[in-house]
Amino acid sequence: VDAGHGTAPPHFKLTLLGMRHFPLPRPRISLLLILLLVAVAHGALLSRRIQLRLGQGHPPAHWRHSSARNVFASAVPNDMQTEAIKSEDCAVLVLASAGTGKTRVLRTRMAYLLLKRQVPSERILAVTFSQHAAQQLQARVGAVAGSAVEGAWLGTFHSLCGRMLREHHELLSLPPDFSVVSESKQLEILREVLVAHRSTLQRRRGVQPLITGKLVAETMSVILRWKERGLTAEQLSAEGSRSTSHAEEFARAVYGAYQRTLFRRGFLDFSDMALGATQLLREHPQVLAKYRAQFDHVLVDELQDTSAVQYEWLKLICRPHSDSCGACIDDSIDAAATFAASPSTRFAAPRAPLWSAAARAHGACVFCAADDDQSIYGWRGADRANVLRFLSDFANARVIRMSKSYRCSPHVLGVAQAVLSPAPSLFAKLSYSTKREADSPRVLLNAFWDSAQEAEWLARQMLLP
Known part of the structure; x- marks a missing residue:
């Protein structure tokens, strides 16, 4: 509360929880103090809730030790999400369109491994495309699993490859403090x-x-x-x-x-991270054997945005050098093409459950989430064909399609599917929305002379009441 500059009698301007300033007649000081105390208390409670939501601080014990099926109680996973979260296959590819919850499935899968399957955190390698996504994964899983997530290798391709290079810098004649x-x-x-x-x-x-x-x-x-x-x-x-x-x-x-x-x-660039780590694993079998023995589970988000060298690094860690994984033996180029042509096709070959000794003897179990239609980083080396390569290299991988979109309206999905229909999609997809068509705004098509005109129009739309 601060004094205003109006005419007598003096006025006060009161701001609570982001509300606009508005004038009030001079109240009693005790009433002002009460309002201030209420605002501070409410703000502290709100801040605490936000911290827990973001994974900062320590949530209550009953949150940390709750069942994995209650990992994110804001929404119950649907059948396909549950199938992915609890899958017992050695290799899993989740194909998910926009808004279907593939990132949520990935983090719930990690919490499921930690809490339900009691997998030690240091046996998990979780790779994301961006630093923001890595922070979100750490925060959301940490809010549920608490200290159980500490020790997991979690980060972007660049950060995790850089970590490997720092641990073994002398093998590539790199300075330790590059x-x-x-x-x-x-x-x-x-x-x-x-x-x-x-x-x-x-x-x-x-x-x-x-x-x-x-x-x-x-x-x-x-x-x-x-x-x-x-x-x-x-x-x-x-x-x-x-x-x-x-x-x-x-x-x-x-x-x-x-x-x-x-x-x-004493420098490396960002592209040197994955290139150097791949070179490290190829040229030093003892290092490759160390990391293969260290990780039981590898989780990968946005597989369609990986480059060739990032995918090779991933494959080296997840597969034996001889490529003789019992769960992955097959001439699968034709099988992958057949699957891509039909959304309903499933591989019929038997798979080794990820909890079995036979599957684990062949390297880490890998769980990837991808949507080849959302690959937008080809300009910097990303290759969405890595999604097909995954099915080729892990021939008996379980493919789970998620088609129920919680974020996109029917109008947005309809336009997106119409735009993508003539594009060379790697996999046939058919998504549907959970939102009511009558309650969803129509898609607006505008043309602009340049980016400045577009930015001006967007700014005006955001300022509209």
Whole structure:
């Protein structure tokens, strides 16, 4: 409560729980104190609830030790979600359209393993696409499982691969305190390398190249794409392929020098995380054996957004080097294509339950959530075909389709399916909404001259009462 600046008699402006300021006649001081105390108490209670919701602090003991089926009591899982959460198969692929709850299933699955199956947290590896998703997974599962989640390897591909590299830095001749270089520093280093190799580039092109910001950025983009495909400078030099653009030719000429400059200065870039960790596992069998023995369960969110090198890292950890997993033996390219063509097809081959010794003898059990129609990071190396590769590499994987959307209205789903229908989807899908069509707003189609006009229109819509 603070004094206003109106005319006499004095007024007060009262703000409670985000309400607008409004004038009040001067009340008794005792009444103001009571209102303040109520507001503080309410705010403290609200803050506590928010903390528990986000997984901060320690929830009550009866929350931490409740049954796994009550993990997130805000909504009871439907039949397909429950089937995924409690699946006993060695390899599971959850194919889920937008709003069907695949991320919720993933975190409930993790809580189920911790609380119901009593899997030690250090035996679980959970991989997400973004840092925000990793924080949400840690918070939501931690709010239920409490200290049971501590010790799990949980993070993004970059953070988990970086952790492996720090644990075994000496095997790749990396400094123990290496840093991840920023994007601006990357471009600065690459520009230096291009300038230093200008004579080499001149011999390749016949003229001295002009090192512009655009050329540096395009060359960096080519190098990062190669890294996401798992290609090192040595492999590209051995291939000797003909370059299709100036940027690709320059990238081929300076890729090795760029890497050596990074290492010399104690840097790695983000793409080096997965590339280096994959190299570590391939070249050092004892390290690969260590991680295969360490993890019983691997959980992966947004499989469609993984790059080739990230998927290879995942496969190395989950599968024996001989690729002789008893639950995964099959010539499955044709089987995967058959399944993709029909939403109702299920593999009929027998599967080894994940709790059986036979299944665990072949490596970690893997549980992936994906939607190939939501793959939007191809520009930075993501390959949605990894979803099909999963069915090829884990031939007898259990595929669970979730089609009931809780987030999207019937109108949104209808438009999305119409837009996607001519697109080359990897899997046939048919989603439906739980919302009433009559209660849902129609989809509005607008055209804008540029992004500024679009942003202005969006801002106006958000400011509407």
